[in-house]
Amino acid sequence: MPSxxxxxxxxxIAAAVLxxxxxxxxxxxxxxxxxxxxxxxxxxQALVGVAVGQRTAEGWVSEGWWRIPATTCRSVIEGExxxxxxxxYAEDAEGVGRWAGDIDMCIAENEFKIVGxxxxxxxGFQKMGFREYDTGGQGSWMVQLTEAAREGTDQP
Numbered sequence: 032m033p034s035x036x037x038x039x040x041x042x043x044i045a046a047a048v049l050x051x052x053x054x055x056x057x058x059x060x061x062x063x064x065x066x067x068x069x070x071x072x073x074x075x076q077a078l079v080g081v082a083v084g085q086r087t088a089e090g091w092v093s094e095g096w097w098r099i100p101a102t103t104c105r106s107v108i109e110g111e112x113x114x115x116x117x118x119x120y121a122e123d124a125e126g127v128g129r130w131a132g133d134i135d136m137c138i139a140e141n142e143f144k145i146v147g148x149x150x151x152x153x154x155g156f157q158k159m160g161f162r163e164y165d166t167g168g169q170g171s172w173m174v175q176l177t178e179a180a181r182e183g184t185d186q187p
Contacts, residue, residue, distance in 0.1 A: 067171035069108035069117055073099040074177045077123040081176075083107045084118035084136045084148075084161050093118075093136040093161070094144045104173070111170045118161035121176055130176055132162030 073079045082095030085108070099105045108117070118136060122129040137151035138159045151158040166172040 067111045068106035069112055069166075069171070070104050070106050070173045071097070071099060071119065071121070072104035072173060072175045073101060074175050075123065076101045076178075077125050077127070079121050079123050079176055081105075081107055081119060081121045082136075082138050082143075082159075082161070084120075084134070085114055086116070089146050091136065091148045092144065092146050093138060093148070095120075095138060096142060099176075112166055112172060115166055115168045117164050117166065117172070119164060119174055120159050120161045130162060131160045134161045134163050135159070136161050 069083070071081050078101065079099045080096040081099055082093055083097075084091065084093040086092075097105055097107050107119075118132070118134050120129070120131055120136070120138065135151075135158050136148045137145045137154070137156040139145065139156050143156075145154075145156060147154075164172065164174060
């Protein structure tokens with residue numbers, strides 16, 4: 032019995048064109064998977080708002096809010112990470128819990144980008160404690176927000 036060509040491609044040229052087309056379509060997908068970012072994953076059942084702080088050429092900058100639905104991840108800093116330390120503050124939309132630390136930075140109620148960490152109240156902002164993450168100089172990092180790490184909830 033003669034062998035039949037896969038996908039009905041009878042010539043090597045047609046097979047090569049198909050392979051090239053498949054590569055062209057999949058290449059962007061592969062490069063996205065390897066992209067370096069600072070990602071925050073929400074491992075809870077509630078919508079979470081995230082603010083991020085970092086040292087930049089402008090000085091200390093805090094920025095927010097990234098809304099991250101339950102059980103999903105989102106990049107809060109896109110591209111190769113330029114600093115070793117990043118700072119996160121997060122709170123759930125229900126007002127029940129938050130993920131905070133002891134590094135004070137400024138936040139605002141609505142979308143914000145604030146340069147500087149001093150005199151938050153005098154400048155019309157709130158002061159909040161951010162949690163420090165030492166990336167060790169890696170190009171990408173991921174933080175997992177969990178129920179157990181959330182403040183303001185009954186923990187087991």
